[in-house]
Amino acid sequence: MRLIDRNCLRKWVVAxxxxxxLPCIAVPAMAQRAVPPGTGDTFKxxxxxxxxxxxxxxxxxxxxxxxxxxAHAYPIVHAAAAHFNIPLVQRDFxxxxxxxxxxxxxWARYLQDKVSPAIGEEYRGAVFAAQLGINSKDDLLxxxxxxxxxxxxQLPFVPDPTGQLAREVQADKALGDKLGLxxxxxxxxxxxxxxxxxxxxxxxxQTISEVEVQAAADxxxxxxxxxxxxxxxxxSQ
Numbered sequence: 001m002r003l004i005d006r007n008c009l010r011k012w013v014v015a016x017x018x019x020x021x022l023p024c025i026a027v028p029a030m031a032q033r034a035v036p037p038g039t040g041d042t043f044k045x046x047x048x049x050x051x052x053x054x055x056x057x058x059x060x061x062x063x064x065x066x067x068x069x070x071a072h073a074y075p076i077v078h079a080a081a082a083h084f085n086i087p088l089v090q091r092d093f094x095x096x097x098x099x100x101x102x103x104x105x106x107w108a109r110y111l112q113d114k115v116s117p118a119i120g121e122e123y124r125g126a127v128f129a130a131q132l133g134i135n136s137k138d139d140l141l142x143x144x145x146x147x148x149x150x151x152x153x154q155l156p157f158v159p160d161p162t163g164q165l166a167r168e169v170q171a172d173k174a175l176g177d178k179l180g181l182x183x184x185x186x187x188x189x190x191x192x193x194x195x196x197x198x199x200x201x202x203x204x205x206q207t208i209s210e211v212e213v214q215a216a217a218d219x220x221x222x223x224x225x226x227x228x229x230x231x232x233x234x235x236s237q
Contacts, residue, residue, distance in 0.1 A: 032194050035207045039199040044180035049188050049195045051087060056215045057208065058087040060188040060195070062176050064094055065108070066101035070185045071128035073201045077187065078125075080204045084212070091172040093184055100140040105169045107144050110159040115151075123147060191215045 034040025051058030059081050063070045081088040092108075094101040104127050112120025126147055127134070134140050148155040160166055176186075187198045189211045198207050 033196045035196055035198050035203045036200055040197045041182050041186070041199075042180065045178050046195065048175050048179070049190050050192060051190055052089065055087050056219070057084070057189065057191055057212050058089055059204075059208070060089045060091075060190050062091045062093040062172075062179075062181055062184055062186040064092070064098060064101050064184040065104040065124065065127050066098035066131070066134075067095065067184045068131065069183075071131045073185045073187065074125060074128045076201050076204060077185075080208060083205070084208050086208070091175055092169045093173050093176040093181055093186075094169065095184060100134065100137045102166070102169060103137055103140055104144075106160050106165045107140075109165045109168055110156070113165070115153065119151065191218070193218060 049060050051060075059077060061073075061077060063074070077088065092105040094105060108120050108124050108127070110120075111123050123144075127140075127143070130143055134143055145155050179186075185201075187201065187204070188195045189198060189204070189207050190196070191211060191214070193215075196207055196211060198204050
């Protein structure tokens with residue numbers, strides 16, 4: 001009887017350990033911090049949310065050019081990046097059901113790659129500003145043609161003949177899928193050690209200030225080196 005009891009006890013302990021461990025594995029990581037508190041999303045993998053190499057603090061944003069909330073956030077985000085002189089990492093995440101956002105992202109990348117990053121960024125801002133008047137792919141093409149003409153540029157008949165620009169957009173979207181993105185804009189202020197999700201763009205300046213203070217404090221923390229031992233005294237001759 002004692003042997004049977006011990007086997008049963010052993011099985012119960014193993015089953016209990018598995019039951020406790022599995023939920024910890026299955027539950028995605030929650031936001032490290034969200035502003036305002038309690039508003040953060042649940043993410044799958046946030047390993048990509050880091051500043052570019054050499055930067056201490058950055059803004060990291062997933063956007064959709066057909067998204068009204070992205071249009072509202074766009075000038076605030078860019079003004080904040082310029083004000084604090086920190087990098088802005090932008091990722092395209094065309095939402096399903098948005099009929100022209102993928103095309104707009106491809107045109108933006110064409111201008112960025114073939115003309116200049118500044119013109120590509122200007123195009124994004126212009127699309128956001130004109131968003132309410134763009135209701136179809138034809139509307140987008142008309143808008144884009146006018147943008148090219150106003151900048152003295154020749155509109156190509158096919159902007160992406162090899163599909164390279166579309167692949168770049170899809171690579172961004174794949175990162176968003178890996179993150180477990182739920183909406184746009186999804187906005188972070190990040191350091192090399194962590195990130196804060198900003199769900200209220202009006203809190204962006206405050207969040208950057210707080211993160212910069214923390215990043216400076218982290219940088220000033222120097223790990224203690226090994227203790228120096230006194231050299232043994234020389235014996236007198």
